[in-house]
Amino acid sequence: MEAELKGLLSELHSLKDSMPDPSQKDLIDKIQSRVEHLSAAEKKANAQRSKIKDMSAEVVDSNPYSRLMALQRMGIVDNYERIREFSVAIVGIGGVGSVAAEMLTRCGIGRLLLYDYDKVELANMNRLFFRPDQAGMTKTDAAVQTLSGINPDVVLESYTLNITTVQGFETFMSSLTNKSFRPDKERSGVDLVLSCVDNYEARMVVNQACNELNQTWMESGVSENAVSGHIQLLVPGETACFACAPPLVVASGVDERTLKREGVCAASLPTTMGIVAGLLVQNTLKYLLKFGTVTPYLGYNALKDYFPTMEMKPNPQCSNAACLERQKEYMLVKPARDAAAAAKAKIEAEESVEPECLHDDNEWNISVVGDDDDVQGSDATSGAITEGLVHELPSADAFQQPPAVKETTTTPADDLDELRKQLEALNAD
Amino acid sequence: MEAELKGLLSELHSLKDSMPDPSQKDLIDKIQSRVEHLSAAEKKANAQRSKIKDMSAEVVDSNPYSRLMALQRMGIVDNYERIREFSVAIVGIGGVGSVAAEMLTRCGIGRLLLYDYDKVELANMNRLFFRPDQAGMTKTDAAVQTLSGINPDVVLESYTLNITTVQGFETFMSSLTNKSFRPDKERSGVDLVLSCVDNYEARMVVNQACNELNQTWMESGVSENAVSGHIQLLVPGETACFACAPPLVVASGVDERTLKREGVCAASLPTTMGIVAGLLVQNTLKYLLKFGTVTPYLGYNALKDYFPTMEMKPNPQCSNAACLERQKEYMLVKPARDAAAAAKAKIEAEESVEPECLHDDNEWNISVVGDDDDVQGSDATSGAITEGLVHELPSADAFQQPPAVKETTTTPADDLDELRKQLEALNAD
Numbered sequence: 044m045e046a047e048l049k050g051l052l053s054e055l056h057s058l059k060d061s062m063p064d065p066s067q068k069d070l071i072d073k074i075q076s077r078v079e080h081l082s083a084a085e086k087k088a089n090a091q092r093s094k095i096k097d098m099s100a101e102v103v104d105s106n107p108y109s110r111l112m113a114l115q116r117m118g119i120v121d122n123y124e125r126i127r128e129f130s131v132a133i134v135g136i137g138g139v140g141s142v143a144a145e146m147l148t149r150c151g152i153g154r155l156l157l158y159d160y161d162k163v164e165l166a167n168m169n170r171l172f173f174r175p176d177q178a179g180m181t182k183t184d185a186a187v188q189t190l191s192g193i194n195p196d197v198v199l200e201s202y203t204l205n206i207t208t209v210q211g212f213e214t215f216m217s218s219l220t221n222k223s224f225r226p227d228k229e230r231s232g233v234d235l236v237l238s239c240v241d242n243y244e245a246r247m248v249v250n251q252a253c254n255e256l257n258q259t260w261m262e263s264g265v266s267e268n269a270v271s272g273h274i275q276l277l278v279p280g281e282t283a284c285f286a287c288a289p290p291l292v293v294a295s296g297v298d299e300r301t302l303k304r305e306g307v308c309a310a311s312l313p314t315t316m317g318i319v320a321g322l323l324v325q326n327t328l329k330y331l332l333k334f335g336t337v338t339p340y341l342g343y344n345a346l347k348d349y350f351p352t353m354e355m356k357p358n359p360q361c362s363n364a365a366c367l368e369r370q371k372e373y374m375l376v377k378p379a380r381d382a383a384a385a386a387k388a389k390i391e392a393e394e395s396v397e398p399e400c401l402h403d404d405n406e407w408n409i410s411v412v413g414d415d416d417d418v419q420g421s422d423a424t425s426g427a428i429t430e431g432l433v434h435e436l437p438s439a440d441a442f443q444q445p446p447a448v449k450e451t452t453t454t455p456a457d458d459l460d461e462l463r464k465q466l467e468a469l470n471a472d
Numbered sequence: 473m474e475a476e477l478k479g480l481l482s483e484l485h486s487l488k489d490s491m492p493d494p495s496q497k498d499l500i501d502k503i504q505s506r507v508e509h510l511s512a513a514e515k516k517a518n519a520q521r522s523k524i525k526d527m528s529a530e531v532v533d534s535n536p537y538s539r540l541m542a543l544q545r546m547g548i549v550d551n552y553e554r555i556r557e558f559s560v561a562i563v564g565i566g567g568v569g570s571v572a573a574e575m576l577t578r579c580g581i582g583r584l585l586l587y588d589y590d591k592v593e594l595a596n597m598n599r600l601f602f603r604p605d606q607a608g609m610t611k612t613d614a615a616v617q618t619l620s621g622i623n624p625d626v627v628l629e630s631y632t633l634n635i636t637t638v639q640g641f642e643t644f645m646s647s648l649t650n651k652s653f654r655p656d657k658e659r660s661g662v663d664l665v666l667s668c669v670d671n672y673e674a675r676m677v678v679n680q681a682c683n684e685l686n687q688t689w690m691e692s693g694v695s696e697n698a699v700s701g702h703i704q705l706l707v708p709g710e711t712a713c714f715a716c717a718p719p720l721v722v723a724s725g726v727d728e729r730t731l732k733r734e735g736v737c738a739a740s741l742p743t744t745m746g747i748v749a750g751l752l753v754q755n756t757l758k759y760l761l762k763f764g765t766v767t768p769y770l771g772y773n774a775l776k777d778y779f780p781t782m783e784m785k786p787n788p789q790c791s792n793a794a795c796l797e798r799q800k801e802y803m804l805v806k807p808a809r810d811a812a813a814a815a816k817a818k819i820e821a822e823e824s825v826e827p828e829c830l831h832d833d834n835e836w837n838i839s840v841v842g843d844d845d846d847v848q849g850s851d852a853t854s855g856a857i858t859e860g861l862v863h864e865l866p867s868a869d870a871f872q873q874p875p876a877v878k879e880t881t882t883t884p885a886d887d888l889d890e891l892r893k894q895l896e897a898l899n900a901d
Contacts, residue, residue, distance in 0.1 A: 047513075051506050058499050070487050077480050081510075084476075092594055092604045102737045104593035110698075111598050113739035117697040142600075146742040149598050164533035165521060169540050169578050171571075171600070174621060175521045192603060268546040269539075270764065308531045310542035313575040314754040321747035325774050328743065335699065335775030345754050346764030350779045 048082045094195050098124045098151065107194070108151060120332045127196075129331050130224055130233040132156040134206060134215075134249055136182040138170035138311055139263050139272075140239030142320035143327075145172060147197075148190045150328065154198040154224050155190070156233065158215065159183050160205040170313045198224065206248050216252055235327060236260035239320075250285035253277065254365035257372075259330075263323045265316055267309035270345040272319035274326055275355075276337060280369030283355035286362050315345055477511045523624050527553045527580065536623070537580060549761045556625075558760050559653055559662040561585040563635060563644075563678055565611040567599035567740055568692050568701075569668030571749035572756075574601055576626075577619045579757065583627040583653050584619070585662065587644065588612050589634040599742050627653065635677050645681055664756060665689035668749075679714035682706065683794035686801075688759075692752045694745055696738035699774040701748035703755055704784075705766060709798030712784035715791050744774055 055078065059071045092107065100112035114120040131152055133140045136159040144155055159182040163173045177185040183201035190199055202218060204211040222232040236258055238249045246262060253260045257279050265272040277284055322341055329335045342351040357370050484507065488500045521536065529541035543549040560581055562569045565588040573584055588611040592602045606614040612630035619628055631647060633640040651661040665687055667678045675691060682689045686708050694701040706713055751770055758764045771780040786799050 047506060047510055051503060051510075054499065054503050054506070058496065058503070061493075061496060061499075064490075067487065067490060070483065070490075074480060074483050074487070077476060077483070081476055081480075092597075092607075102595075102735045104595050107594045107597040107604075109595050109737055110740040113737055114698060114741075116736075117739045119697055119699055119739065142746070145600060146746065149600065149742045151598075165536045166531075166533050166538050168521075168536040168622065169580075171574060171578065175536075176621070178521075192605070193597065268548055269543060270548055306531045307545070308538055308542055310546045310548065311539040312543075312754075312757070313578045314750045314757065317571070317575065317746050318750035318754070321743045321750060322777075325741075325743040325747070328741070329775075336777070338777045341777050346758075348751075348765070348767045348770050348779065348781060350777065352777065 048078060048085060051078050052082070091192060091195055098127070111150060120334050123332065126151055126328075126332060127153045128225060129235070130154040130156065131327065131331075132158070132219060132233045132236045134158045134236065134238050135240035135245065136186050137161070137167070137239060137241060138172075138313075138316035139265065139320045139323065140237070141170075141172035141182070141186060142317055143237055143239060143263075143324050144186055144190060145193065146320065146324040147327070148194045150324075151194060152197055154200065156218055157183050157186055157199065157201045158204065158206060159186075160203060160211070166308075170311060170316050206252075207244050212248060212252070215248075216256070219252065219256060219258065231256045231258050233258070234331060237323060237327065238262045239323075241265075246285055250277070250363065251365065254279050254284055254363055254369060257369055261323060261326060261330075263319055265311065265319055269310035269312045269315050271343060272315055273340065273342045274319065274323045274338070275340045276326065276330070279366065280357065280371075280373030282339060283357050284361060284363055284366040284369075286366060287358035288355055312345075315343070318343060318345075477507060480507050481511070520621055520624055527556070540579060549763050552761065555580055555757075555761060556582045557654060558664070559583040559585065560756065560760075561587070561648060561662045561665045563587045563665065563667050564669035564674065565615050566590070566596070566668060566670060567742075567745035568694065568749045568752065569666070570599075570601035570611070570615060571746055572666055572668060572692075572753050573615055573619060574622065575749065575753040576756070577623045579753075580623060581626055583629065585647055586612050586615055586628065586630045587633065587635060588615075589632060589640070595737075599740060599745050635681075636673050641677060641681070644677075645685075648681065648685060648687065660685045660687050662687070663760060666752060666756065667691045668752075670694075675714055679706070679792065680794065683708050683713055683792055683798060686798055690752060690755060690759075692748055694740065694748055698739035698741045698744050700772060701744055702769065702771045703748060703752045703767070704769045705755065705759070708795065709786065709800075709802030711768060712786050713790060713792055713795040713798075715795060716787035717784055741774075744772070747772060747774075 052075065055071055055075050059068055059075075062068050062071065095108070098108045098112055099106055100109060100116065102109050112123050115123050129152060131147055131154070133144050133147075133155065136144060136157055140157075140159070144157060147155060161182050163177045163180050163182055163185050165175060165178050167173050168175060172189070173182070173185055174189075177188070180188075181203050183203045187199050187201050190197065200218070202214060204214055206212055206215045219231050219233055219236070222228055224232060228234075236249060236253055238246055238260060240246055240249070241264075249260060249262075252258070259276070259278045262275040262277060262285060263273065276282065322338075322343065326338050326341070330337045338352060339354045340352055342349070344350075357366065357373075359367075359370065361367055361370070481504065484500055484504050488497055488504075491497050491500065524537070527537045527541055528535055529538060529545065531538050541552050544552050558581055560576055560583070562573050562576075562584065565573060565586055569586075569588070573586060576584060590611050592606045592609050592611055592614050594604060594607050596602050597604060601618070602611070602614055603618075606617070609617075610632045612632045616628050616630050619626065629647070631643060633643055635641055635644045648660050648662055648665070651657055653661060657663075665678060665682055667675055667689060669675055669678070670693075678689060678691075681687070688705070688707045691704045691706060691714060692702065705711065751767075751772065755767050755770070759766045767781060768783045769781055771778070773779075786795065786802075788796075788799065790796055790799070
């Protein structure tokens with residue numbers, strides 16, 4: 044549109060030159076100033092912030108990263124700017140995937156790979172992200188349009204394809220293995236794959252790709268009645284893969300598109316999808332930037348505000364051959380890994396004996412209130428408060444070290460049969 | 473801009489008429505077609521969907537309400553369209569309030585009242601909702617711009633003011649009592665007030681207004697280190713008001729603006745703020761549309777994925793006079809209320825003896841799997857599944873009826889001292 048307006052101005056210029064009558068020249072002047080006015084308005088509407096070379100912690104209104112870099116000063120993250128090195132692939136840019144993409148974009152992730160084959164419809168407007176004026180665009184194009192406007196520092200790659208087709212799967216695999224963004228990276232070219240798809244088949248395809256590439260990924264889902272959801276971390280060989288733990292209720296084989304044609308659709312809510320996207324990206328940030336506890340599985344039941352967690356070990360009888368390969372590899376390196384983890388834990392335990400100086404750069408004067416022991420890493424700050432900042436209410440932090448009460452049902456099931464029995468028991472009662 | 477382009481076209485028209493030379497006429501034709509092209513592009517970019525008179529459940533791509541109306545078919549909500557009768561006031565259109573406003577707008581809420589005095593800055597871009605091109609606009613103007621584009625069916629009222637000033641408080645109060653949207657409504661003109669402010673003073677002002685008006689409201693907050701938050705339901709006289717339970721750590725009296733000037737800011741994350749906004753609006757939907765359990769208090773600790781709940785009774789020694797008035801009123805009507813609730817519970821218990829036909833209109837063939845007793849209302853559907861729909865993973869629903877395990881720490885503290893002792897015990901360990 045900007046180019047159009049420029050062309051218009053130059054045409055008006057040559058028209059004016061060919062004009063003998065001064066009153067006509069006046070009219071053209073008027074038209075010209077109107078076009079200039081339009082140009083300025085257009086420029087302002089398309090005003091994107093310029094790219095930012097280095098993330099700064101400077102507290103000025105014009106710095107889009109000040110509130111993120113403050114995570115370092117607060118002792119939550121050691122090196123926030125590392126986020127620029129990471130690539131995250133998001134499969135499915137629907138109610139969960141689009142919001143996850145926006146959150147990562149606003150956090151300044153290095154590179155986002157987006158996969159979807161669908162188009163934006165007005166029927167999607169009950170979830171966040173897409174706008175009515177984008178109806179008819181592909182979800183990938185609409186996402187790139189919005190995300191590039193929000194943060195031009197993020198490298199966006201979009202793939203308008205269906206990963207469940209042969210051709211789509213090939214492109215999916217080659218995009219995941221492309222290391223041009225960080226040539227020194229080991230294994231695949233991405234740090235994490237987020238599955239935000241809405242069907243079983245696509246999840247099995249993501250599972251296959253990640254098992255083959257030995258790629259850590261996170262799965263997400265929202266129930267068809269819109270009031271529950273979950274996220275899950277899948278580390279090939281180390282945790283259950285998606286094929287290790289088959290769905291409790293198996294697909295009846297009816298194509299989901301048939302349902303749609305019959306005038307029936309699943310319910311959805313911007314709340315549930317936004318919460319699941321938030322939990323998914325929060326887990327992603329914890330995984331990438333190494334803070335807090337990365338959750339292996341977190342459920343969300345909106346009707347009762349119930350948030351179950353659990354752990355799922357891989358199934359030695361898994362039907363996925365690549366999963367069995369990864370399990371074998373994991374068992375080979377496990378003794379060395381466990382020894383390293385034990386050594387690290389020992390060092391950390393020794394370090395925590397002297398909690399006097401947690402951070403050299405303690406400009407917030409953060410100190411721990413009424414908490415003489417059990418002080419470790421970033422958690423130490425959340426109970427504390429600095430001069431001038433206010434805990435308005437008994438905050439969630441007040442509950443973070445409950446001594447006896449166990450809030451979630453963590454089930455380190457040793458094998459799948461045990462887990463399934465537990466699930467069935469819960470379901471049957 | 474559309475008007476500008478129209479003016480341009482008419483000016484070009486009169487210029488052409490005054491032109492003797494045919495080659496000049498040709499040039500003007502060219503300019504004219506260029507302006508028409510611009511007009512069309514402009515119109516497309518501003519394409520808003522037209523208003524919709526009645527919400528329909530029809531499953532077509534062009535229906536923005538199909539996925540919401542499906543909540544009725546799924547047995548979650550009795551009458552979704554009632555949402556159009558409700559007015560919600562959101563105080564503070566920042567990281568939480570703006571997302572809450574967008575969620576309610578996409579859900580098709582009847583009327584939204586928005587309050588903020590601040591301007592959009594690039595430093596806000598690490599949270600959802602506002603765009604870089606809106607930097608410099610007031611948050612209220614920017615919100616109305618975005619929200620009216622998303623859903624023209626919602627009645628938007630925006631107030632660019634600071635509720636903590638005398639003038640601001642007066643306007644705040646009169647806007648809450650204005651009943652023009654639903655003249656038959658009892659008490660105030662709104663159904664719920666959502667507090668999404670970031671400071672103690674503003675919360676105390678919302679508390680004062682709601683106590684005076686006997687107005688139910690919900691409070692929300694995110695910690696200054698960005699990794700925890702909470703939502704809380706406040707019913708004057710029935711639950712603790714914001715002054716009943718003073719913050720554990722009291723404000724040191726330093727103005728938050730001083731901190732900002734000193735080059736220090738609180739951290740924030742789009743994930744935590746999006747999750748808190750999602751939990752807040754989910755609780756709002758449950759409260760307005762009467763489904764699930766409305767949460768009295770829900771905390772969120774992102775580092776450990778811990779979600780504590782609790783209940784807070786009003787403080788008979790509360791310093792807020794209006795709160796004491798409401799407490800008195802509540803105690804007067806309590807016996808009648810309790811009797812009515814008991815009678816309702818008895819009727820429901822009798823009804824649940826015959827669970828064979830939960831819904832006359834059972835087009836989804838919803839039935840309960842492996843669950844012979846304890847079937848009630850909307851929850852009954854969440855364990856079931858219909859032909860063609862798939863539980864991809866053991867969903868959160870599978871955990872919704874745990875027999876012995878209590879997931880959250882519900883603390884029906886009988887008085888505030890007891891509660892405070894518990895909080896201190898948790899904090900001290």
